[in-house]
Amino acid sequence: MKELVCIVCPNGCKIIIDDNGDILNAKCNRGIVFATEEATSPKRTVCSTVATTFSDFPVLPVRSSAEINKIDIPACMNALNNVLLDRRVGRGEIIIKDVLGSGVDIISTSSMQYTYCDVETPDDGSKDNA
Amino acid sequence: MNYDVTVIGGGPAGLAAAIAANKENASVLLVEREARLGGILKQCIHDGFGLVTFGEKLTGPEYCERYIDELLQTDVSVKLLTFVTRIEKNADGFAIHFVNREGAAHVQTRAIVLATGCRERTAKQVFIHGTRPSGVFTAGTAQYYVNLMGELPVKRCVILGSGDIGLIMARRLTMEGAEVIGVYEAKPEPSGLPRNLYQCLDDFGIPLHLSHTVTRVFGDERLTAVEIAQVDKNMRPIANTEKIIECDGLILSVGLIPENELAESIDVAIDRRTKGPICDQKYMTMEKGVFCAGNALHVNDLVDYVTLSAVEAGRNSAYLTNKPRALVHVVAEEGILYTVPSVLDVNEPVSDVTLYFRASRELRNAMLTLRVDGRAVFQKKYSVLRPPEMERLKLNFAQYGITTDSEVSLSLKEVE
Ligand SMILES: Cc1cc2nc3c(=O)[nH]c(=O)nc-3n(C[C@H](O)[C@H](O)[C@H](O)COP(=O)(O)OP(=O)(O)OC[C@H]3O[C@@H](n4cnc5c(N)ncnc54)[C@H](O)[C@@H]3O)c2cc1C
Ligand code: SF4
Numbered sequence: 031m032k033e034l035v036c037i038v039c040p041n042g043c044k045i046i047i048d049d050n051g052d053i054l055n056a057k058c059n060r061g062i063v064f065a066t067e068e069a070t071s072p073k074r075t076v077c078s079t080v081a082t083t084f085s086d087f088p089v090l091p092v093r094s095s096a097e098i099n100k101i102d103i104p105a106c107m108n109a110l111n112n113v114l115l116d117r118r119v120g121r122g123e124i125i126i127k128d129v130l131g132s133g134v135d136i137i138s139t140s141s142m143q144y145t146y147c148d149v150e151t152p153d154d155g156s157k158d159n160a
Numbered sequence: 161m162n163y164d165v166t167v168i169g170g171g172p173a174g175l176a177a178a179i180a181a182n183k184e185n186a187s188v189l190l191v192e193r194e195a196r197l198g199g200i201l202k203q204c205i206h207d208g209f210g211l212v213t214f215g216e217k218l219t220g221p222e223y224c225e226r227y228i229d230e231l232l233q234t235d236v237s238v239k240l241l242t243f244v245t246r247i248e249k250n251a252d253g254f255a256i257h258f259v260n261r262e263g264a265a266h267v268q269t270r271a272i273v274l275a276t277g278c279r280e281r282t283a284k285q286v287f288i289h290g291t292r293p294s295g296v297f298t299a300g301t302a303q304y305y306v307n308l309m310g311e312l313p314v315k316r317c318v319i320l321g322s323g324d325i326g327l328i329m330a331r332r333l334t335m336e337g338a339e340v341i342g343v344y345e346a347k348p349e350p351s352g353l354p355r356n357l358y359q360c361l362d363d364f365g366i367p368l369h370l371s372h373t374v375t376r377v378f379g380d381e382r383l384t385a386v387e388i389a390q391v392d393k394n395m396r397p398i399a400n401t402e403k404i405i406e407c408d409g410l411i412l413s414v415g416l417i418p419e420n421e422l423a424e425s426i427d428v429a430i431d432r433r434t435k436g437p438i439c440d441q442k443y444m445t446m447e448k449g450v451f452c453a454g455n456a457l458h459v460n461d462l463v464d465y466v467t468l469s470a471v472e473a474g475r476n477s478a479y480l481t482n483k484p485r486a487l488v489h490v491v492a493e494e495g496i497l498y499t500v501p502s503v504l505d506v507n508e509p510v511s512d513v514t515l516y517f518r519a520s521r522e523l524r525n526a527m528l529t530l531r532v533d534g535r536a537v538f539q540k541k542y543s544v545l546r547p548p549e550m551e552r553l554k555l556n557f558a559q560y561g562i563t564t565d566s567e568v569s570l571s572l573k574e575v576e
Contacts, residue, residue, distance in 0.1 A: 035358035039211060042354035074359070077206045077219055078335060081310055089310035091205035091221050100363070107335055121225055139205065140221035 034068055036061040073097035076106050077139070080113040080125060087142050090115055092125050095135045105130055118142040163189045163237075165477045166256050166269035168244050168422065171199020172463050173454025173470040174275035175227035178236045180474030181273070188236045189267060191258060193243040197231070198224040199277055200300070201463065203307045206328055208355075212464035223463060247272065247426050253449055254426075271449045271477040274423055274437070275470060278416040278455035280325075295383030299325040299413040302333070312336055314409025318386050319343040320374045322350040322357075324461070324548075326413020331360035333411075340366050341405055343413075344388055346373040346395050349522065351415075351548055353461065375402065377410060386410055416459045426450065433498040434458035440487065440505040441513045443473035448485075451477045458500050458516075461550055465516065469500075472514075483507055486564045495520055495572025497547060506564060510557035517553070519545035519572055527575045528553075532560045533567050545572065 032047040038060045045065045046054040053065045067073060075097050079089035098106060109129055119125070119138045126136040165181040167174045170192030178190040196202060201209070204220030211217060214226075231238070242260040253270040280298040297305075297313060303325065305313040315338055319326045322345040330340045343361065348371050350357055361368055369388075375397050376387035390401035418436035420428075428437045429446040436457040437445040444451050453470035460466045486507045490499050497520040504510050519526070523545045530538040537560050545551065562568060 035354045037355040037359050042358075044354065074363070075207050075217070079205060079307060079310060089308065091219060091307065093205075093207060093219055103335070121222060139219040140202075141225055 032069065034065060036064050038064050072100040074100050074103065076103055076110075076136075078107065078110050080110050080115055080136075082115040082142075084118070084142070087118075090119065090125075090142065091139045092136050093139050094129065095124075095137050098129070098132050098134050102130055102132065106136075110136065161189075161267050163187050163267060163269045164480075165189070165271045165273060165474070166191065166254075166267065167273040167275055167474070168256070169199065169275035169277055169454070169456065170194070170197040170238070170240075171275060171277050171454060171466075172201055172224050172227065173277070173456070173466050173473075174199070174273070175224065175231055176467045176470035177273040177275055177451075177453050177474030177477070179227065179231055179234060180471045181478045182234045182236050184475055184478035186271075186478035188234075189239065189256075189269070190231070190236055191239045191242050191244055191256070193241065195241050197228050197238070197240070203300075203303045204328075205307045206332070209463050212462065213467055220463075227467075244422060247422055249426055249447075271451065271480045273470075273473050273477050274420075274445075274450065274452040274456050275454050275473075276419040276422060276456045278418050278459050280412070281415045281417060282412065293377065293379035293381055293383045295379065295408050296377065296410045297412070299323065299329045299411050302329050302409075302411050306332055306336060312338055314338050314407075314411070316341065316407045317409030317411055318374065318388070318405055318407050319411045319413060321345060321412060321414035322347075322352050322368060322370075323413040323415055324352040324356050326411060327352045327356040327360040329411060329413070330366050331364055334364045334366065338409075340364075341407060342367045342369055344369045344372040344374060346371065346391050348393070353548055373397065374410065378404075383408055383410060416455065418456050418458060420456065423450070423452070423456070428452075431458075431498065431502055433492070434500060434502075436500075438503060439501050440485070440503050440508075441501045441510060442476040442505065442508060443469060443501070444476065444505075449480055458498070461548060465550065465552065468514070469516075488562055488564055488566055488568055490515070491567070491569040492517075493569045493571035495523060495526065496570050499570055504557060504562065504568070506562055510562065511559075513555050513557055515553045515555055515570075517551050517570065518547050518549075519551075520547065522546050523572055523574055525575055526572045529571050529573070530555070531567075531569045531571070532562060541575070542572075 036043040077093040121141040123138045124135045164186035165188045167178045167190045181188045201220035201224040207217045207219045209218045209223040244258045246257040248255040255266045257266045305311045375389045378385040385406045389397040431438045437452045451473040453473035454466040485505045487503045497518040499517045528540045
């Protein structure tokens, strides 16, 4: 028997795989798919950062565009640690294509355009006599 | 300058509230003290956000930037690097005082949406004795260093408290090459979500020690070790269970509290259980014209609910009337920790109320009962309820004929 927690949705069902390989306690089908995969080849989305050359945005958050094999996470982190980004990217842009030959890309999860005060700051407050 | 609505705070709650008020044709000002919009989600780079609102598993930055994109399409005025210091009530509404690089100034507004988020409890609030070396951080501060500054603040650390942010940081620090010796929780049950226990601790072989706490910290300038002890059911350390663990970091994940300095400055009534303002179904606090949304109202575990409630608060803030309120309390009885809203204004529509609640302890096969004047008018069965997980209920209170004299209560009881 094996106990695991389904991480597909926030319900976090405690799923049991019994000795016959039957999957119990999953509230929905996605949970059954997850438990089957967990028992054979577990996968995770990797979320991390890569370094940039910009002092106002020293690291850029990134993630894998799909799940990768759990055992590949350390190698993936290594690949991310070797990146030094010298251009301002938008959200969703590919940072590493086909990481570790997995078919999955590493993409930016933030737009570097949203740095300091690029939204208009109207100077319309009545000044206080400070 | 005059605005219909001023939103204080540019996190997910403030963004959603500003967009919603703008859609109702209100003139809106959004004030944020930081240089970038997005609030705490800027540093929440892990995924899991947006399942309810977008049906997708987004990271924090992706989630909040969708709203920033939308906000920038509107004519909402935005002030960044602007800190609201004080609110003053006057005949036409409120004067919002702030400071920024141009100095101190104020604007006039008819309505306010408080969306200032929450802050983390710190060592002082959990009574850690000993010296004050550096190396003691809240989980949010550690998250800020790693995810926004790209710095690893610890090499070998202990995490005190099993809150979600601590669990997420246990994984994050491990992935970045730090050693997380273990997570220590004083209570007999973990306070984080099961999915985070599984994918943040189990995945990386990080042990969770329940009924344990940090009793002392060592080190002059930098932390060198902590003392851990087992605690009894009254959370008192048990003698002779002390253990010294060498480490250069202690990360605190002992809970969040709504940020309410501004609300308190204008004497908005605070709910002693949520630590946020008491509000009605329109998210208006007990002070007319002052609305509240997101983590400033009560600590949410899902940002999706933050957005949903902020949309309501923003929309309602655009329609401020002089109609007097007729308030009825929703009394949280046995099994219920709190409800939001905790009061209903029966002079306003009550046919479509979203009620958020938390169970006061873990309950299995629990029956939720809504009573009006002692009569059970609505029941719902839950297979399992845990305090860390907030529940959401849609209720049509109009069908129960509630008046200001009604007694409305909600309770939870375990049944067979
Ligand atoms: C460290 C941390 C990690 C979290 N991780 C998760 C997570 O992984 N998943 C999840 O679902 N939820 C998480 N949460 C909860 C998260 O806070 C909410 O989901 C969501 O961000 C709340 O949105 P908000 O807009 O209410 O608050 P916030 O995002 O905190 O935004 C409040 C904003 O108000 C601004 N502000 C405050 N006071 C003033 C002032 N006086 N003047 C001007 N501006 C002001 C702040 O600068 C901030 O930008 C986390 C919370 C914290 C504290
Ligand atoms: S089994 Fe279904 S309902 Fe349960 S956590 Fe998994 S996805 Fe969610």
